[in-house]
Amino acid sequence: xxxxxxxxxxxxxxxxxxxxxxxxxxxxxxxxxxxxxxxxxxxxxxxxxxxxxxxxxxxxxxxxxxxxxxxxxxxxxxxxxxxxxxxxxxxxxxxxxxxxxxxxxxxxxxxxxxxxxxxxxxxxxxxxxxxxxxxxxxxxxxxxxxxxxxxxxxxxxxxxxxxxxxxxxxxxxxxxxxxxxxxxxxxxxxxxxxxxxxxxxxxxxxxxxxxxxxxxxxxxxxxxxxxxxxxxxxxxxxxxxxxxxxxxxxxxxxxxxxxxxxxxxxxxxxxx
Amino acid sequence: xxxxxxxxxxxxxxxxxxxxxxxxxxxxxxxxxxxxxxxxxxxxxxxxxxxxxxxxxxxxxxxxxxxxxxxxxxxxxxxxxxxxxxxxxxxxxxxxxxxxxxxxxxxxxxxxxxxxxxxxxxxxxxxxxxxxxxxxxxxxxxxxxxxxxxxxxxxxxxxxxxxxxxxxxxxxxxxxxxxxxxxxxxxxxxxxxxxxxxxxxxxxxxxxxxxxxxxxxxxxxxxxxxxxxxxxxxxxxxxxxxxxxxxxxxxxxxxxxxxxxxxxxxxxxxxxxxxxxxxxxxxx
Numbered sequence: 068x069x070x071x072x073x074x075x076x077x078x079x080x081x082x083x084x085x086x087x088x089x090x091x092x093x094x095x096x097x098x099x100x101x102x103x104x105x106x107x108x109x110x111x112x113x114x115x116x117x118x119x120x121x122x123x124x125x126x127x128x129x130x131x132x133x134x135x136x137x138x139x140x141x142x143x144x145x146x147x148x149x150x151x152x153x154x155x156x157x158x159x160x161x162x163x164x165x166x167x168x169x170x171x172x173x174x175x176x177x178x179x180x181x182x183x184x185x186x187x188x189x190x191x192x193x194x195x196x197x198x199x200x201x202x203x204x205x206x207x208x209x210x211x212x213x214x215x216x217x218x219x220x221x222x223x224x225x226x227x228x229x230x231x232x233x234x235x236x237x238x239x240x241x242x243x244x245x246x247x248x249x250x251x252x253x254x255x256x257x258x259x260x261x262x263x264x265x266x267x268x269x270x271x272x273x274x275x276x277x278x279x280x281x282x283x284x285x286x287x288x289x290x291x292x293x294x295x296x297x298x299x300x301x302x303x304x305x306x307x308x309x310x311x312x313x314x315x316x317x318x319x320x321x322x323x324x325x326x327x328x329x330x331x332x333x334x335x336x337x338x339x
Numbered sequence: 340x341x342x343x344x345x346x347x348x349x350x351x352x353x354x355x356x357x358x359x360x361x362x363x364x365x366x367x368x369x370x371x372x373x374x375x376x377x378x379x380x381x382x383x384x385x386x387x388x389x390x391x392x393x394x395x396x397x398x399x400x401x402x403x404x405x406x407x408x409x410x411x412x413x414x415x416x417x418x419x420x421x422x423x424x425x426x427x428x429x430x431x432x433x434x435x436x437x438x439x440x441x442x443x444x445x446x447x448x449x450x451x452x453x454x455x456x457x458x459x460x461x462x463x464x465x466x467x468x469x470x471x472x473x474x475x476x477x478x479x480x481x482x483x484x485x486x487x488x489x490x491x492x493x494x495x496x497x498x499x500x501x502x503x504x505x506x507x508x509x510x511x512x513x514x515x516x517x518x519x520x521x522x523x524x525x526x527x528x529x530x531x532x533x534x535x536x537x538x539x540x541x542x543x544x545x546x547x548x549x550x551x552x553x554x555x556x557x558x559x560x561x562x563x564x565x566x567x568x569x570x571x572x573x574x575x576x577x578x579x580x581x582x583x584x585x586x587x588x589x590x591x592x593x594x595x596x597x598x599x600x601x602x603x604x605x606x607x608x609x610x611x612x613x614x615x616x617x618x619x620x621x622x623x
Contacts, residue, residue, distance in 0.1 A: 073430050074403055080425055083408035084440045087498065091443060093457045106464045156346035165340065175350070180560055180611055181358055183581055185600045190353060190594050195374075211349035246342065271448045273562045274580070278588055289450035291357040293566050296454045303458050321446040325439070326448075332503065333510045 098308035105303040111147025121308035134291040142269040145210040152212045205279040223257040260331035288313045366596035387598035400582040407492035408557045411493040418501040423508035431616035453566035485575035511545030547618045
């Protein structure tokens with residue numbers, strides 16, 4: 068009886084795993100196929116003669132290096148800047164006493180219910196006036212600070228004992244010094260978590276870069292891929308290679324830092 | 340205070356100011372002519388909102404978005420819960436492997452997997468129709484048939500998202516004390532009884548949280564139809580955000596688009612408030 072249940076249970080799990088992996092497996096597999104090979108019946112699961120032809124085409128004719136560089140630069144700078152900005156604010160909300168602190172924090176949390184799409188039209192007009200449409204700055208600006216990031220860091224920083232801060236102050240450390248050499252090192256786990264969230268969020272973001280990057284040399288990978296896939300409807304294998312190139316970097320980041328990512332979901336989710 | 344300055348400046352300038360500006364914008368007839376010279380835009384009161392109420396395209400987009408939300412949301416939560424319960428069973432081996440596999444779609448880029456799924460849905464050469472053919476189901480024109488395009492969006496969304504909520508559910512399940520189940524076993528309760536009387540009620544706060552974040556996310560549904568169908572066929576996958584994007588950034592009717600954005604916001608706000616109220620009443 069136990070064995071039957073166990074086999075049944077593992078059978079269902081395995082089936083779900085196959086269904087989940089099939090599209091991703093097929094994406095990778097088709098990206099190594101020769102042009103036209105994927106459009107046959109029954110659909111081939113593995114390339115007959117694996118080839119790098121599609122990737123060569125991506126990097127030569129379609130000049131994808133451009134988009135990879137744009138995406139990488141933007142994701143890294145948003146991550147770096149917002150980590151700095153959010154950690155300072157999160158620390159201040161956790162450890163500094165000032166009038167209206169709780170009210171201000173509650174206001175920020177409540178405003179998380181406002182969808183970002185509401186801000187996009189005026190933001191575009193603002194940046195247009197400032198001449199920042201079609202620039203890296205334009206993409207970075209809405210990502211400079213995030214309420215969710217401030218929230219995560221505040222929750223974490225609350226658990227840092229005040230005595231540590233007091234002790235550093237007794238030793239003559241200034242505010243910035245305390246933040247830099249006491250708080251930041253202690254917050255390392257949550258900073259890594261937030262860094263992964265921000266990096267992936269910026270890399271995968273679509274609507275805002277689609278709006279603000281009007282010139283095709285400024286596209287990020289997802290925007291470029293969406294536009295290419297409209298032009299190359301028939302080039303299945305080429306588009307699969309493009310998808311692999313878009314997904315691969317975030318997958319690698321996730322693989323390397325899985326533990327932090329998962330704990331971040333829990334921190335955001337379970338404490339409520 | 341200096342620590343707060345950069346964040347508050349950025350959030351104030353690039354979030355709160357645009358929100359207020361969007362509200363103002365939604366009461367004007369801001370269009371392509373105003374783009375060059377703001378002073379051309381005129382205050383038109385509630386005209387944009389009245390126009391929305393009479394715009395069949397808006398009702399279509401609202402209906403599609405609600406369809407996506409009300410069918411896709413519960414389905415995705417159910418799959419998440421199912422996967423979490425299965426993975427939480429004591430006899431399961433290779434848990435980290437399964438967990439990783441189920442989670443993989445979550446970290447992929449939505450645009451990229453939408454491109455992949457467009458080919459998975461191919462009526463002749465697609466993987467899905469091939470798999471369905473194996474069990475004797477006739478090919479479906481997933482993205483070309485107005486009746487099937489929305490289910491196709493929902494399947495993609497469930498596939499992409501269920502791993503995320505699954506992780507939160509697993510954490511919730513692990514918080515339920517083992518002793519409760521042992522006590523129930525002694526009293527002779529079956530596994531369905533245990534699930535209904537222990538697991539579900541104790542998981543209620545987690546479920547509520549998941550429902551709210553899933554709902555907010557599903558309301559903003561955009562990239563899937565943008566990549567796979569451009570809102571078609573026959574506007575059957577046009578979403579509210581897509582309508583806003585088209586009106587605002589394709590036709591430059593920014594006043595009208597801002598009003599659409601605010602209506603979306605009101606829907607999200609209303610739904611969140613209702614959810615939280617329901618939860619409070621159940622708890623109290």
